[in-house]
Amino acid sequence: MQIGSQTLAPLVRKLSLHAPLSQEDQAALLALPHAVRNLELGQYILREGDVPTHSCLVVSGFAIRHKITGNGGRQIVNIHLSGDMVDLQNSLLTTADHNVQALSRMSAAFLPREAIVELGFSRPAVGKALWLETLVEGSISREWITNVGRRDAQTRVAHLLCEFAYRLDAVGIGPECNYELPMTQEQLADSVGLTPVHVNRTLKALDAAGLTKRSRKSVVITDLQKLAETGDFRSTYLHLPPHALPKHHQ
Amino acid sequence: MQIGSQTLAPLVRKLSLHAPLSQEDQAALLALPHAVRNLELGQYILREGDVPTHSCLVVSGFAIRHKITGNGGRQIVNIHLSGDMVDLQNSLLTTADHNVQALSRMSAAFLPREAIVELGFSRPAVGKALWLETLVEGSISREWITNVGRRDAQTRVAHLLCEFAYRLDAVGIGPECNYELPMTQEQLADSVGLTPVHVNRTLKALDAAGLTKRSRKSVVITDLQKLAETGDFRSTYLHLPPHALPKHHQ
């Protein structure tokens, strides 16, 4: 258990995105008690039915949240990047209603729930920032419902790829609009409610159209502008501060 | 603008569901400044792009939140019952990324956003209750993603109907497991990502199987137990307190 290191810097970075935090607020965040763990690809951070005591911050790498349906289908409901608090969702709920799993090798910081909640209420600026994070996540969820419910395969996949581009850019990963996505086609499929086979064909089409370039287990976006058109993507729902947006997309 | 009436009672009821609120907290909630408005069926409460200044509490009736895709499709991303705060979602976000519309004639209370936020931080119990509401909504959104992304038509529709049953029961509307749902088939379709025509056929099938009984613009659930099986429905994700669940489903 560490106190006061710089491990939590990505959290401060993320929370300051919308409204600046005072030095004291930042210090208080960095001083949160936490334990860092390195997780292997595929390792579960939380399983449906668990009663979590800690929230988890993604320090590096990727994590997904997913649900399993009665007939064995899997639906990924969220993907978390560096700086994301994966488990604020469960911070006040007793029983986890979904699974959280490492999408890659990753490093995560585990923070006791009460410490976070306490800090949120003792420092309103921090509390608001945390709340805002939750709200943005809700917004993303709504967009995902729309994506999966009302868009065709091509559009869906393109949309997801765009979301990634913007979110990765916002946390400062990846050069310009040329991003790499370390997801298998099966995982992409589970994110957009399609089969892996169909995702494969869809990616091939995007590739042929010159919007992406693929290699194994990853996708590179070559033309974000056109991809956004194809994907019916407008970034408003991400509620990113203006300066964080890729330039050519104001 | 009223102060201190009983109009906000449904809010207190809802927020007390998980953890009891002290008399003072309840009084503070009831004392929130607010304006009551009666809305016609179909009237917009908020449009995408608006910058809201007030949050809206559903006093009676139903409201929906929906998004419109580039090709004109509509996806309903949430349905709100009496006692729901429709717009906490936007309370800290500047620009609304979706529409809110009255599903029926309804009565709504509009509360200034700052008043709510302030109260949330000055009274941690209230703040936690509000936060919890937000989290439960997030949980429902995740289930919707799953529903739309990984379940077939029959299951999807059955699942939605079950969710209604439980949520209506939790706020004390409707006798036992015999509920009426004032939604058109088109609205149902937009909630589960299907076409109205297919929803019609699906409802017909559920009817034939003896799980529901339909009349115009409404559905009555006759066998909640079986409907839950058909709909791959387990109520955990609603995070309802135990006592609020229909008995036969513990």
Add this chain to the structure above:
DNA sequence: CGTGTTTTTGACTTCAGTCAATTAAAGTGG
């Protein structure tokens, strides 16, 4: 190098969408 993923491809199936016409309410105004 062999073993296990992940990706790719092709042939075939199916669930849900589309189109279009019909029926049944629910209002509405005279």
Add this chain to the structure above:
DNA sequence: CCACTTTAATTGACTGAAGTCAAAAACACG
């Protein structure tokens, strides 16, 4: 209370996007 309009539900025939199955190819890694 009745014609008249409108909105919602229903039905049937046909289409099509995405799923299924199964096998082959391409990597990644020990």
